[in-house]
Amino acid sequence: MNPYLITAAVSYLLGSIPSGYLLVRIFTGEDVRATGSGNIGATNVARKSPALGVATLLLDAAKGLAAVLVAGVLFSGLHPQLIMTTAAFFAVLGHLFPVWLKFRGGKGVATSLGAFILLTPKSILCMVVLFLLIAVAFRYVSLGSVAVAAAFPLLAWALHEYVDPRQLVWIALVSALVIWRHRQNIGRLAAGTESKLGSKLETELETESETKSETKSGTLGATRK
Numbered sequence: 001m002n003p004y005l006i007t008a009a010v011s012y013l014l015g016s017i018p019s020g021y022l023l024v025r026i027f028t029g030e031d032v033r034a035t036g037s038g039n040i041g042a043t044n045v046a047r048k049s050p051a052l053g054v055a056t057l058l059l060d061a062a063k064g065l066a067a068v069l070v071a072g073v074l075f076s077g078l079h080p081q082l083i084m085t086t087a088a089f090f091a092v093l094g095h096l097f098p099v100w101l102k103f104r105g106g107k108g109v110a111t112s113l114g115a116f117i118l119l120t121p122k123s124i125l126c127m128v129v130l131f132l133l134i135a136v137a138f139r140y141v142s143l144g145s146v147a148v149a150a151a152f153p154l155l156a157w158a159l160h161e162y163v164d165p166r167q168l169v170w171i172a173l174v175s176a177l178v179i180w181r182h183r184q185n186i187g188r189l190a191a192g193t194e195s196k197l198g199s200k201l202e203t204e205l206e207t208e209s210e211t212k213s214e215t216k217s218g219t220l221g222a223t224r225k
Helices: 003-015 019-028 042-048 050-074 080-096 109-116 121-138 141-158 165-181 183-191 201-224
Strands: none
Touching: 003 050, 003 080, 019 042, 019 050, 042 050, 050 080, 050 109, 080 109, 080 165, 109 121, 109 141, 109 165, 121 141, 141 165, 141 183, 165 183
16 A cells, blocks of 8 residues: 555544543543634633643644654655655644544644654754744734745755755645644734633633623523514
């Protein structure tokens, strides 16, 4: 069988393990998709539990790294850099569109960092620094995520962290997907309604509560009529 197809399948399945969803379900019995942004990533999980948010971040990064390591071990003699980059792409794809959750996954930032830490270490370091600077200066996690995703292909190219030009294609596709998954955040940033880092969770909970109350009131009213 084609080694690239095997790599794609194994990496996708590893990436599709819904770490955040599983952690919240196991430790709180809740569905993280029913609260906050509805996302299974570390940021939304942290709204339920900061500790589980950190654990989700680490596990999401670890599954990306695991996919690359497995590909490197299985096919070490066949264009290793390209096949490992292929693994990285499909691990991120699995996280974004997990088959186990009807293809509703996370946004891919942590998984991308883990998947490419061995392949493009200098770029990843630059991205982490850039993310921290933007997040601290502007207090928008989403802005930092989109910025580093956009910078990733340029950094990999400028720092010569590729052997085969096709690696840059995979990297650019990963960046495009991560940015696309942040499209709602980008819309809120443009409208000035995006939540800032450190903003009170109570505001979000109050909004959710009000929405649910209005829905119930409307349902009761319609029933009485």
